[in-house]
Amino acid sequence: MAPTPTLTLDRLREEIESGDIDTVVVAFTDMQGRLQGKRLHGHYFLDHVLEDGTEGCNYLLAVDVDMNTVDGYAISSWERGYGDMFFDLDLDTLRRTPGSPHSATVQCDLTWLDGSGAVAQSPRSVLKAQVDRAADLGMAAHCGTELEFIVFQESYEQAWDANYTGLTPANRYNVDYSILGGDRVEPLLREIRNEMYAAGAVVESAKGECNYGQHEIGFLFDEAVRTCDNHVVYRNAAKEIAAHHGQSLTFMAKFDQREGSSCHIHLSLRGLDGETVFVDDDREHGHSAMFEHFLAGILATQRELTYFYAPNINSYKRFASASFAPTAVAWGRDNRTCALRVVGHGAGLRVENRVGGGDLNPYLAVAAMLAGGLHGIENELELEPALEGNAYTSDKPRVPTTLQEARDLLAGSTVARAAFGDEVVDHYVNAADVEITAFNAAVTDWERRRGFERL
Secondary structure (H helix, E strand, C coil), X not given: XXXXXXXXXXXXXXHHHHCCCCEEEEEEECCCCXXXXXXXXXXXXXXXXXXXXXXXXXXXXXXXXXXXXXXXXXXXXXXCCCCEEEEEECHHHCEECCCCCCEEEEEEEEEXXXXXXXXXXXXXXXXHHHHHHHXXXXXXXXXXXXXXXXXXXXXXXXXXXXXXXXXXXXXXXXXXXXXXXXXXXXXXXXXXXXXXXXXXXXXXXXXXXXXXXXXXXXXXXXXXXXXHHHHHHHHHHHHXXXXXXXXXXXXXXXXXXXXXXXXXXXXXXXECCCCECCECCCXXXXXXXXXXXXXXXXXXXXXCCHHHCCCCHHHHHHCCXXXXXXCECCEEECCCCCCEEEECCHHXXXXXXXXXXXXXXXXXXXXXXXXXXXXXXXXXXCCCCCCCCCHHHCCCCXXXXXXXXXXXXXXXXXXXXXHHCHHHHHHHHHHHHHHHXXXXXXXXXXXXXXXXXXX
């Protein structure tokens, strides 16, 4: 059975008039992958915002995680006066808000009020530019994201008060593929699945993962922008629904010393008419030359674009040997020790990128993967042989191990600057600088434990 369709405008009008919907969330995705925007009264949305639009401060693309204003962004500063951006409604994203009864959500693109066009630094704009680039080559990008999280029995308020220590995971043992382990959190996971289904996302499955209390919910492969739209709505909804249950969950890449939470990205290209372009049965392994160029491009650019898969200090603590998180920039056929895993066959042939953590911004990560692949196609890069065996012990180049290393690679990447433009690259290099500076100024529990008495 297909999911409930996303709302049409006519249906929204009917439900607002009947009182079934009274609130419309107008939201965009910020640099950190969070939904930001406004809750509007339903009638006000229909009478004013639908035709005239709405606006928001451009500082929303120039703040840190704590919403602090910071220096270094060309598009937004005290000197520029922190003006507004226009929220350009994408009515194709209209849906019931999962986890919020009597509410609908519409996602937005960001444009400048002077009519100069899209805000290039907006994550959705970054991805759409790469999707357009693929279309110019006669191809459409399709992808899926596999997003892991850890569930805790404490509420978000209790977790805050406990300084996020001593929390109780929903499972006390490894529940990877465990039906029994999933039963322990099924009331929560069932509501998340059903709420997302009602919001128009095709839910495939839920399964346990390796860390205590760790789970994953998977959604159907879809057009790239739509997948990312669903991803950010899902991530917000999962937290809200957990809060309704008196629980909490985190998408941190590395919460503790056990396995981190990943966001694997599966990506493929098709012709604009839907035909398969990655398959050639006359070639070895059935891979077309285009597929090999595409994969070679992702491989060649993986290190310099890693920031977009791992945008935080904590992201890099996930990259540990024998952890199912990659440390080597290598590709293999159905080989989970590699950064890039080739899976599927026929029309389902695709590249799985295993570098990303649960904290990534999906628009930026998919854009990076697509940009790398298109670089490979445009330059007809030759694909190196697949790695056989254990990539952890191989001599392949390594995934960057710190945010500083990834930041420096991005800053010097000619591929990134050609694909995204200097204004986008410089914006996100500054975002990395902001995080690095904040972390370097912080005094951690680790430092206190080691130094309070013994040093």
